Amino acid sequence: MIYDSNQIQAIIPHRYPFLLVDRIDELEATKIVGIKAVSANELHFVGHFPQKHIMPGVLIMEALAQTGAVLLLSQEAYRGKIAYFAGMENVRFKAPVIPGDTLKLVVELTRQRGPVGFASATAYVGKTLVASGELIFKVGD
Numbered sequence: 435m436i437y438d439s440n441q442i443q444a445i446i447p448h449r450y451p452f453l454l455v456d457r458i459d460e461l462e463a464t465k466i467v468g469i470k471a472v473s474a475n476e477l478h479f480v481g482h483f484p485q486k487h488i489m490p491g492v493l494i495m496e497a498l499a500q501t502g503a504v505l506l507l508s509q510e511a512y513r514g515k516i517a518y519f520a521g522m523e524n525v526r527f528k529a530p531v532i533p534g535d536t537l538k539l540v541v542e543l544t545r546q547r548g549p550v551g552f553a554s555a556t557a558y559v560g561k562t563l564v565a566s567g568e569l570i571f572k573v574g575d
Contacts, residue, residue: 436461437504445507446500447516451477454497455539458504464543466508468501474533489531494565495522498555502541502569506551518572520550525567535559541569549573 437458443449460467472489479487496519503517531537538558545552550572557565 435459442504446503448500452496453500454493455500455504458501461505461508464505466501466505466541468497468504468539468541470497470537470539472531472533472535472537476533479533487533489535491525491527491565494527494531494537494557495525495555495567495569497537498539498541498557498565498567499569499571501539502543502551502553502555502571505541505543505553506571506573512549512573515573515575517551518574519569520572521570523568523570525565527565529559529562529564531557531559531564537564544568 435457439456442455454470455468456471457469459469474487478490482490499519506512506517540556542554543551544554553569555567555569
């Protein structure tokens, strides 16, 4: 493990109930792998859906974006700043994510122009691809 949840919270401003990455297992210059343990106790499951819990796709993408933010903000030039989620494109959801699943969040920085980063993002449960897309970040103060 590279970062635990306390170390992640020292890098990004998200807190419960909106911190959606539990640990970072790999961190390279342009690639990061995070983990999110999905629990039935999470607030979104109260309404999505009460009879058949499914993690909302937008929250899977937010978990990927938070993981990508850790990647960007781990760079010396951006320590102490905030990474804003500026957009997503070509997003696809392939399989449902339910309580008990462990999401593997993989984000690879594909381009960076100053404070703007573009990344390829994929989420897996085991070896099953559950979501993918391209993310855009903007680092600010």
